[in-house]
Amino acid sequence: SSEGRAVARTQTLLPGKDGIGTVRRTTLPGGLRIVTETLPSVRSATFGIWAHVGSRDETPSLNGATHYLEHLLFKGTHKRSALDISSSIDAVGGEMNAFTAKEYTCYYARVLDTDLPLAIDVVCDMLTGALVLEEDVDAERGVILEEIAMTEDDPGDVVHDLFAQTMFGDTPLGRPVLGTVDTVNALTRGQIARFYKKHYDPTHLVVAAAGNVDHATVVRQVRRAFEKAGALTRTDAVPVAPRDGHRVIRTAGRVEHLNRRTEQAHVVLGMPGLARTDERRWALGVLNTALGGGMSSRLFQEVREKRGLAYSVYSYTSGFADCGLFGVYAGCRPNQVHDVLRICRDELDKVASEGLTDEEIVRAVGQLRGSTVLGLEDTGALMNRIGKSELCWGTQMSVDDMLTRIAAVTPDDVRAVARDVLDQRPSLSVIGPLKDKQADRLHQAVS
Incomplete structure (x- = not known):
């Protein structure tokens, strides 16, 4: 299907039955992928953006940067303050959150199907227009240190981090997703802003929506939001391939x-x-x-x-x-x-x-x-x-x-x-x- 200047490629990946459970993918010229699953029988929709970045992509001095950035994307954009972001979703009874893992990060909002355009606008704005201001970096540092302290208080949680460290040692997969008190205290606004610029390019992102959604409408709204932010200028860009690698774990008896x-x-x-x-x-x-x-x-x-x-x-x-x-x-x-x-x-x-x-x-x-x-x-x-x-x-x-x-x-x-x-x-x-x-x-x- 073509829209305006450059052509977007759309494929039906799973046909579903009678239009129920149909999964489609559109790749925009800027390298952004949009996948949807249509379920007309429900009254809700969940909209998410997945970033191809996790704690695995951090150097030792950047440990915790991916998760720190996840927090900062909720702190405000050129269009919205942190309160605007949260109150707009609260006002329609939706829920909004994010999570960071070792190999990816996800931001999502779950709303009534009629409020999907709002969810799309807010989440796309957060990912393309985050300010990452010095004062927000400083304020959020305290929040993340509290999150680390909360995790440390739950040994049932900590033991899994300890096991990753036992198995992988001092490597990106062995280090904690949240970072440590020392690494979080040492991270600067400049480091985090550079990390954002490098890893939140549209070619590293996948947009996903499921529920009572129309694929073409979602594509149109996402495209408009990204183009407004000037994020789809590289028309020849191609999406990054899934990760591969040949890491062999040889730990035994540790x-x-x-x-x-x-x-x-x-x-x-x-x-x-x-x-x-x-x-x-x-x-x-x-x-x-x-x-x-x-x-x-x-x-x-x-x-x-x-x-x-x-x-x-x-x-x-x-x-x-x-x-x-x-x-x-x-x-x-x-x-x-x-x-x-x-x-x-x-x-x-x-x-x-x-x-x-x-x-x-x-x-x-x-x-x-x-x-x-x-x-x-x-x-x-x-x-x-x-x-x-x-x-x-x-x-x-x-x-x-x-x-x-x-x-x-x-x-x-x-x-x-x-x-x-x-x-x-x-x-x-x-x-x-x-x-x-x-x-x-x-x-x-x-x-």
Whole structure:
């Protein structure tokens, strides 16, 4: 389809059924991609802009800059003050927020379908016209330091940061998304403004909208907002490709212990997992669900139900562009850490050597299929799915295709991925008040 001077390319990526669930993509001449999923039966719409930048793109001295910038984009533009931004969305009963991850950042607003033009105008204005003023940088520094302090007060959160550091060391993936007190205190307005200019170019952005939306209308409104801001001047620009890379994690047997006077000890035992593009990820998803993904999972049954050693115990996977993690988390009384670790390690070893039973696999496939669909029941989740897919894979997969891929996982697939992932020597992160002898024994859990 063409509009005015330069031609925008529009494709239907997923046809949907009777116009429901249709996913379309338009690439504007300035390299900006716009994807929408149409769901006429709902009365809401979620509009988001995804930026191809995360804490992974920071040098050591810039650690925390991506997240700092996320805060600053809410502080005002040439057209709107911080109060104008928040009050305009509040006035229509909408919600607005943002989040920063290791490989991307997302800003979004969820509103009634009739208020979508307002959401588009406000969010586009924030991303293209942020002022990043010295006084806002100084004021927001205090807010971010409070956020770091709040996170530090939750050892269940901190232990995951500690595990990333254990696995990745002093690398961009190993450093915390929020930064540290020292790096946040050291960041200057100039550094953050340069970071904004470099990473918020339209070629690094994906616009996503889901709900009762019309694709052509969304494209027209987004294009108008970006052109008004002078952000689409490079007509020959092409979108950046999804990340790739060939990082191999070779950590094994590392132990990090943070001695804190907490009521519980918090542990993560884990090993390298799979990159998010790895075809074995479907089998790993089934394995993860059966091992620690619910109340019927093996770890929950062994650690909590049979022995009452923990309230919370689960396994998880996180996939990045070129590598991943598989981890088991548990929170327990400090004097029971070694029992919990022994049981978790025994179960991981058992599944690595023997695999899961067919019954466990059938149950996990059903659980994963159900939770996948139930997790996509609101427009916010749909916007997340299409925006992240465009940014991270450059393609879209229908829910039916996802369910087919999960259903196609065989017991042999799960056994193979269990051998590949769980047969590695694990590393361990622990936060809690362990006595010296207990702390010395932690190495036994990973040997």
